[in-house]
Amino acid sequence: MGSRIVATGRALPRTAVSNHDLARRMDTSDEWIRTRTGIARRYVISSGESLVDIAAAASKTALARAGMRPAEIEAIIVGTVSSEYGFPSFSCQLQHRLGVDSIPAYDVAAACSGFIYALSVADNAMRAGEYSRVLVVGADALSTMVDWDDRAVAVLFGDGAGAAVMVAEPGPRGVLSSLLRSSGEYWHLLSVRSSGVRATLDSEVRRSPDDAIKMKGPELFKIAVRSMADVTLKVAERAGVGLAEVALIVPHQANIRILNAVADRLGIAPDKVFTNIDRYGNTSAASVPIALDEALEAKRIHDNDLVLLNACGGGLTWGANLLRW
Numbered sequence: 001m002g003s004r005i006v007a008t009g010r011a012l013p014r015t016a017v018s019n020h021d022l023a024r025r026m027d028t029s030d031e032w033i034r035t036r037t038g039i040a041r042r043y044v045i046s047s048g049e050s051l052v053d054i055a056a057a058a059s060k061t062a063l064a065r066a067g068m069r070p071a072e073i074e075a076i077i078v079g080t081v082s083s084e085y086g087f088p089s090f091s092c093q094l095q096h097r098l099g100v101d102s103i104p105a106y107d108v109a110a111a112c113s114g115f116i117y118a119l120s121v122a123d124n125a126m127r128a129g130e131y132s133r134v135l136v137v138g139a140d141a142l143s144t145m146v147d148w149d150d151r152a153v154a155v156l157f158g159d160g161a162g163a164a165v166m167v168a169e170p171g172p173r174g175v176l177s178s179l180l181r182s183s184g185e186y187w188h189l190l191s192v193r194s195s196g197v198r199a200t201l202d203s204e205v206r207r208s209p210d211d212a213i214k215m216k217g218p219e220l221f222k223i224a225v226r227s228m229a230d231v232t233l234k235v236a237e238r239a240g241v242g243l244a245e246v247a248l249i250v251p252h253q254a255n256i257r258i259l260n261a262v263a264d265r266l267g268i269a270p271d272k273v274f275t276n277i278d279r280y281g282n283t284s285a286a287s288v289p290i291a292l293d294e295a296l297e298a299k300r301i302h303d304n305d306l307v308l309l310n311a312c313g314g315g316l317t318w319g320a321n322l323l324r325w
């Protein structure tokens, strides 16, 4: 038995913020942000908006496309570090919002690698025969955790959610292999204390700098390139597949220069790497499922294509999934 993604969905907050908007609030420029990161705009959550609602919208789209009612789902697994509560988990809130009862619902906290981790957990559970239909979600709102005076961090992040419906299925299609890695040694390169303060860009409430995301950008950049390249090679090796056979890589969208450097290192043509960072920024665990949903909509993925998902994030965590579509 294996597992296969049968449908995806995505949803974003209402408010789009361009680099020009940010340049009016802080000492930065559209030119700096575009050339250093590839980002032109991002969506950020406003006061009164709920990330759980956004995740529910993405989930409903995925479920409708799968031709499934929420009640048919047997488990909900969410990659997130953005629950408004210490507990209940984000997944339990999402379960309630979807009107589903008495199924397992739990979060996987792996920061930007959250969706890669959640997909692997779901796949393993389905292989073990535990569930036959699982909703896997990546949702984050890191814009609520930045210090808006720290321009090196504040310009990078956007918010959103992406969802995938997975079904247990024998046969050659679906998840071929996953590889998850973490190294707590590097925790200090990207971290945020849990302050309990939810500070949206439009509210008066501000996180204190001590409670905002702390990042050592240049060090993180180098490790992200190395680790994403390594896990990409190894997940393909594990499945006995050559990278040349992969039709499309759908990576975590952290920085266009990271994606280009990984492609360079692996000798992968840029047109085999899906990017949408210009429109969303780094949406953390939401970035891979949002990109996957867009790649499908743009018909960049066809039946039986080999598709590789990869990510690196706070923890540090990194990982990849290889799928036969």
Ligand SMILES: CC(C)(COP(=O)(O)OP(=O)(O)OC[C@H]1O[C@@H](n2cnc3c(N)ncnc32)[C@H](O)[C@@H]1OP(=O)(O)O)[C@@H](O)C(=O)NCCC(=O)NCCS
Pocket: 027, 028, 029, 032, 033, 036, 037, 112, 151, 152, 153, 155, 190, 215, 216, 217, 218, 219, 220, 221, 224, 254, 255, 282, 312, 313, 314
């Ligand atoms: C953050 C990042 C874009 C910074 O790019 P960089 O080329 O490494 O830039 P540096 O940090 O060396 O800063 C270069 C200069 O730009 C300035 N700068 C930083 N942010 C700026 C901004 N938003 N606007 C204008 N200038 C900025 C710095 O102050 C520095 O100025 P100085 O040379 O006068 O000191 C890059 O390091 C990065 O993307 N790292 C990985 C981050 C990441 O992916 N995090 C999430 C992982 S999931």
